[in-house]
Amino acid sequence: MEVSSSLRLFGGERILHERIVAGAAELGWAQCAAAPTALGALALARCGRAGAWGIGLNALLDGLPLDSLREVAAEAAWLSRLGCRHLGDVRRLPRAGLARRSERALLQTLGQAYGEEPWSAPWLTLPEVFEARLELPGRVESAPALMFGARRLLLQLCGWLAARQAGLRSFVLRWRHDFHRRDDPPLGELPVRTAEPTRQADHLLRLLGEWLAQVRLAAPVGELSLFCDEIEPLVEATPSLLPGVAEATAGESLAQLIERLSARLGPTQVCRPVPRSDHRPEAQQAWRPAAEAPATDTPEEPAVPQPAWLLSVPLPLATRMERPQLQGDLALLAGPHRIEAGWWDTGHAAAARDYYVASNERVGLVWIYRERRLEEGGGWFLHGRFG
Numbered sequence: 001m002e003v004s005s006s007l008r009l010f011g012g013e014r015i016l017h018e019r020i021v022a023g024a025a026e027l028g029w030a031q032c033a034a035a036p037t038a039l040g041a042l043a044l045a046r047c048g049r050a051g052a053w054g055i056g057l058n059a060l061l062d063g064l065p066l067d068s069l070r071e072v073a074a075e076a077a078w079l080s081r082l083g084c085r086h087l088g089d090v091r092r093l094p095r096a097g098l099a100r101r102s103e104r105a106l107l108q109t110l111g112q113a114y115g116e117e118p119w120s121a122p123w124l125t126l127p128e129v130f131e132a133r134l135e136l137p138g139r140v141e142s143a144p145a146l147m148f149g150a151r152r153l154l155l156q157l158c159g160w161l162a163a164r165q166a167g168l169r170s171f172v173l174r175w176r177h178d179f180h181r182r183d184d185p186p187l188g189e190l191p192v193r194t195a196e197p198t199r200q201a202d203h204l205l206r207l208l209g210e211w212l213a214q215v216r217l218a219a220p221v222g223e224l225s226l227f228c229d230e231i232e233p234l235v236e237a238t239p240s241l242l243p244g245v246a247e248a249t250a251g252e253s254l255a256q257l258i259e260r261l262s263a264r265l266g267p268t269q270v271c272r273p274v275p276r277s278d279h280r281p282e283a284q285q286a287w288r289p290a291a292e293a294p295a296t297d298t299p300e301e302p303a304v305p306q307p308a309w310l311l312s313v314p315l316p317l318a319t320r321m322e323r324p325q326l327q328g329d330l331a332l333l334a335g336p337h338r339i340e341a342g343w344w345d346t347g348h349a350a351a352a353r354d355y356y357v358a359s360n361e362r363v364g365l366v367w368i369y370r371e372r373r374l375e376e377g378g379g380w381f382l383h384g385r386f387g
Contacts, residue, residue, distance in 0.1 A: 002038070026155055035060075038121065039113035043068040043087070061113060062088025071109040075102050087113075130160045130171075130228040139178050139220035143212045146175065146224060150208055153226035158201045167197030167234030172227045173208065177219035190215060195255050195291050197232040203256045210263035262291035275299050279341040280351045281310055281383065304337045305357060307367045307384035314381035317368065324368055324380035330358040336370075355383075 003016060010016040013034075021032050033044035036057055043061060044050070046068050064087050066080070067073040072090060078101070084090050090098070091110060099107055111117035134149045150173055161168060174189040192211055198204070262270045267289040274288045277299035284299070318325045335356030342350040353369040367384035 026152065037113055037115045038119055039069065039109060040115070043113055058114060062086060062091070066090070069109055069113060071103070071105045075106055124163075126160065126163055128229075130157055131225065132156050133223060133225040135223050136221065139222055141217060141220045143215035143217050144209070146173075146212060146221060147205070147209055149224045150212075150226070151205060153224060154204055154208065155201055157226055157228055158199050158204070161199035161231065161234075164231065165233060165235065166231040167199045168204075168228050169194055169197060169230040169232060170228070171204075171230075173212075174225045174227065175217075175221040176223040176225075177217075178222035188215075188218065188221075193291065195259055197234045198256075199234060199236075200256075203259075207256075207259055207263055210260055213264075258290045262289065267291055279339050281306065283342065283345070304355070305334070305386075307365075307386045309387070310384045311382065314369075314383045317380040317382055319380060324358065326358075326360070326366065326368075326382060327362040328360045330360055330363075330366070330368065333357045333359055333365075339369075357386075 003020075007013055007016060010019065017032075017034060024032050031045040031048055033041045033049055035041035035044055040057055040061055043064050047064050049060065049064075066076040066084065066087065068087065072079070072087065079090060082093070084093070087110070090106075091114070095107065108117060112119040132153050134153055136149050140146055140149075153173075157168070157171065170191060170193040172189050172191045174187060177186050177188070190208075190211055192204075192208055194204075194207070258270060258272075270290045271287040272290040273285050275298060276284055276286050278284050317330075320329070324330045333356075336354035337356075338354050340352050350373075352372040354372060355367065355369045357365060358368050359365045363385075365386035366382055367386065368380055368382050370380055371378050
């Protein structure tokens with residue numbers, strides 16, 4: 001990681017180094033080192049050295065063993081027979097003789113590590129599908145305790161999503177049991193879905209924690225893996241540089257709160273209304289789990305006026321001289337609008353009705369219908385009120 005151009009922005013070498021070490025520890029990296037060259041920092045990190053910011057690099061590298069650089073380690077067998085034990089011993093060998101006896105990559109790697117030759121990082125190609133595994137340091141017997149290892153995998157997943165400028169719709173956490181009964185499967189998994197594309201690590205961790213709290217492990221777990229292949233392009237809003245704005249906008253969004261409540265209470269306990277394409281007023285809305293992705297198709301607007309308030313159960317109306325009564329005579333202002341639908345539906349009764357907009361001075365505008373099916377008894381019914 002090249003950081004020289006970012007030192008002033010992050011408050012200097014020490015503060016930036018502390019942030020990098022803290023972030024690397026969350027991802028499971030045990031060693032971090034700093035050096036003027038990338039290969040020099042890599043060699044120091046492999047040997048557990050902290051390195052230095054441009055001070056005494058040659059002396060630090062000269063004392064490292066041969067296996068600190070991969071290309072040098074490949075030639076370690078015959079180099080050790082020459083008495084070489086450290087990188088400094090290899091550098092002191094005659095360059096012409098070393099070039100004849102070894103691969104060109106050995107001298108090139110040494111020059112790049114010591115800053116004597118230019119070095120360019122290979123282009124990073126991200127995989128199309130994210131899959132990572134983690135061997136746990138000990139056996140875990142409780143599902144919520146898996147969050148320690150799952151956190152590392154989720155942070156790696158969020159970094160992969162950020163590099164791809166994408167957000168996930170779902171991911172799967174899998175685990176392998178160390179010891180299990182013959183009848184129990186050796187593997188277990190927990191699929192997690194989101195209502196909208198996201199790559200916010202905090203929200204994904206909270207959501208996964210809610211789901212894991214409901215899981216019972218069949219046997220102790222020794223290995224975790226995380227899989228994700230359902231992603232969408234996602235461009236997040238640029239954070240504001242004004243003081244106080246970040247704190248004011250912090251917290252969960254409504255969609256994130258719904259997802260977390262659905263995971264804690266159960267998907268069927270948190271629902272939202274979803275419009276349906278149906279001519280029957282009572283069937284034009286259904287309740288679906290709120291965590292599900294919303295439907296993309298929307299029903300057409302009704303061709304006739306419909307009220308904002310519908311009665312859950314239509315109210316039978318009295319009649320006088322075959323005219324509907326509701327605190328007096330009702331004057332029919334518009335209609336009839338005939339509906340014949342629902343003969344195929346088992347969830348709602350079939351409808352054969354003639355709808356009217358009616359009114360009088362006492363009740364205002366109401367929506368009534370005349371039942372056309374004789375088996376339902378016929379008659380007039382109040383079904384809604386206009387605002």
